[in-house]
Amino acid sequence: MKKPEQCAQHSLEKYCVEHGKHTKAQDTLETAELCHHDEKGGKLQTALDQYLEKELYPMHMPGHKRRCAVMPTNVLRYDFTEVSGTDDLHHAEGILKDAMERTRRLVGSDRTWYLVNGSTCGNLAGVSAIVPYDGEVIVARNCHRSVFHALELRHAHPHWLWPSMEPETGIFNSVRPEEVEALLSAYPNSAAVVLTSPSYEGVVSDIRSIAELCHRHDVPLMVDEAHGAHFGLVSAAGFPDSAVHQGADLSVQSAHKTLLGMTQTAYLHLRGNRISEETLEEKLAIFETSSPSYPLMLSLAGCTDFMETEGEACFCAWAAALHEFDEIIRPLRCLRVLCHGRDARSTHAFYDFDPSKLVVDCSRTSMTGEVLQDLLRTRFHYELEMAQPAYALAMTGPGDDFTELRRFGEALCTIDRELEDEASQRSLSPQTVDASVRRVERALDEGSSVESVLKQARNSVDSCADFDAFMVENQESVMTPCDAVEEKQESQTPKASVRLPEMETQESVMTPCDAVEEKQVMIPRTDALDQVSGEYVYSYPPGVPILVPGERITEKVLQYLERAEREERALRYSRSEAFPGKLACVSTGDAPRLVSLKPKHSIYDFGK
Structure with a gap:
């Protein structure tokens, strides 16, 4: 992530003061006459209103965070059908063609289509366009279920690419170019390569290298980039580059996840001539509704308007807020936020990482991700995107009140201090601390290095915790009390086995x-x-x-x-x-056995 000094002209404080909780679009929306009656909403609206009364801050999608609109709130006024002057999404020749062309220029594709059935529609249409019926295809096994459904519909023969996993969290690592190369060589009849980047948690793969090797094998690369609609739009903000800029032939993005689009809005981007535009449009006509919502299309066009007028200021303020968050969480000792604060990306098998994702790792604590999620909701009034046993995921977006990132970081620090206190009480006693401190002091006085003392201390779990007490006292901690408790728990911890x-x-x-x-x-x-x-x-x-x-x-x-x-x-x-x-x-126990869908050699030995 680039230094926020590159965005100095768009400081966080200046942006928040100038824009507050509004964008230019919102200023006109608040005076719009609403054509609905609250009392007519029924039980569903009542339930949603009751949820809103909890005043939970949304650390989840959609990216507009219910506070940064790029379209009129009076949606009934713009709920059209295809009549004279409103154009037709499936045969765009007028205003919709112009809107999609403006978005195409913004993202740098050769062709862009608006999707109102979400990225699921783009995945279904894209896979159907590039994989012949009964054909072979290389697919990352951590793709979204919509990709699998498309494979099923095409009667495809998938050759799975299995990304490795982080041992602590169970998060998938980046897809490596060597893995793709091995599968392309093993299965030369594969019609395409399909993978996800970034992942739900923000892990980014080397799309440029993968695209180049796909093209050397004369096959197209399709990237499910649903969580990367903000990539490649404002280089100064430091977010990763987009798949379309890096040579992917086809990419799908969700405007509602990390931009300001309404839920269900997405894009399908085409680059190059390896995939037929006509075939894509044929598949879109199958998988996308024939009655597309004009409010949703207005939302997609509004994202383009916003990026052209306020995008640079907003994205740079967003980046500055994330940098400030990194500074706030530097003291974390039990929790860690992947690739934020003191957690270096180089310690992970990630090619790159999306800093807008805040993956709070609690694998070294007695707390599960679900418990952390509940605690942040009930005590600090944050609603997170999701939780797994070893971590919880928070999503930031351009619609955020960026000052909330500061408060979120402070909440994590508060929880971390309490976890550290709890861990210290469970792992350390005054007697063992005194004995350990004297032992470690003596070893250091005799000229032993910190590394050798740490290695010796780790021969026993108790010594591991005691050594930490000494290092805390000397402000040079190598292992935290949370680490010690985690080692003591060993197999008692449920998180690893639920990955x-x-x-x-x-x-x-x-x-x-x-x-x-x-x-x-x-x-x-x-x-x-x-x-x-x-x-x-x-x-x-x-x-x-x-x-x-x-x-x-x-x-x-x-x-x-x-x-x-x-x-x-x-x-x-x-x-x-x-x-x-x-x-x-x-039902049959003797189903016809296929030739192995994995190479005979291991593709997981590279780089070891």
Whole structure:
């Protein structure tokens, strides 16, 4: 992330003073005559109003944060159909064509389409356009479920690319160019490569290098960039560059996630001539509604207007607020925020990282991500995007009140101090501290290095905690009390075992389409080992499948499902939802076995 000095002309304080809780668009909206009656909203509106009364600050999507509008609030006035003068999204020749052309110029694509069915629509249309029926394709296994649905509809033969995982959090690392190269060499008939960057948590892959090697193999690259609509728009703000700028042939972005669009708004961007525009439009006509919402399209056009007039000032203020957040959280010792504060990106297997994502890692504490999420909601009035056992995710956006990032950082520091106090009480006693301090002082006086003393201290868990007490006293901590408690807990900590299973061990026996079309039987989970899955199982959010139709059900998957349900985590089953304790499996036990869908050599040895 670039230094905020590069955005000096757009300081955070100046932006907040000038704009407060408004944009230019909002100033005109507040005087708009509303054509609705609050009392007519019914039970749904009542429930939503009750939620709003809690006054929880949204550290989640949509990016407008319900406070920065780029379209009129009186939506009924603009709820048109295709009549003379309003154009037609599926045959744009007038105002909609002009609006999409302006957005195209802003993002730097060769063609841009507005989507009102979300990035899901873009993924369905894009995959359908680049993968021939019954064709082969290389797909990152951590893609959104909409990509899997597209593969199913195309009867595709996917060759899975399995990104590695962070051991502490279970977050997927970047897709590496070497992994893509290995699969392209192993499966030369693959029609395309499809991957996600950035991930839900903000992990970015080396799209430029991957695009170059795809093109050397004469195959297109499609990137699900739903969480990266803010990429490549204001270089001075320091966010990563966009897939379209780095050579991706097709990319999908959600305007509602990290820009100011209304929920469901998205873009499909095309670059180059490897993919037919006509084919894309044909697929969009299939997957996108024939009655697109004009308020949603107005919202998409409004994002372009905003970026052209206020984008640089807003994005630079956003970057400055994130830099200030980094300074505030530097004292964190038990919690950490990935790639923020003192947590260096170089310590992760990330090619790049989106600083707008605040991934609060609690894996070294006694607290789960769900507990942290609840605590931030009930005590500090922040509603986060999502939580997993080892972390909680907060999303920032251009619609934020940027001063709230300061308060959020202070809230994390408060929680961190309390965790440290708790950990110290659990791991340290006055007697062991005194003995350890004397032992460490003596070793240092005799000329031993800090590194050697630390190595010796770590031979026992108690010494590990005691050594930390000495280092805290000397303001040169190497291991925190939270680290010591985490080591003492060892296998007692539930978080590690509730992460996604080691999915690279899962075997694909048949294509997703074949598995779905086969006769299904509901099998008790206790008897499902080695069966072939006939359904998708996923945790939502983020929507990455844990189990895909056609995959062999392993012991690790079953352990994950059992543990996740015991922890009352929200799992979704595409077919067995109404059959608790069962899984939908392919009925035949002797399903035709495909040639291995992974290379014979390991693609995970590179760089070791």
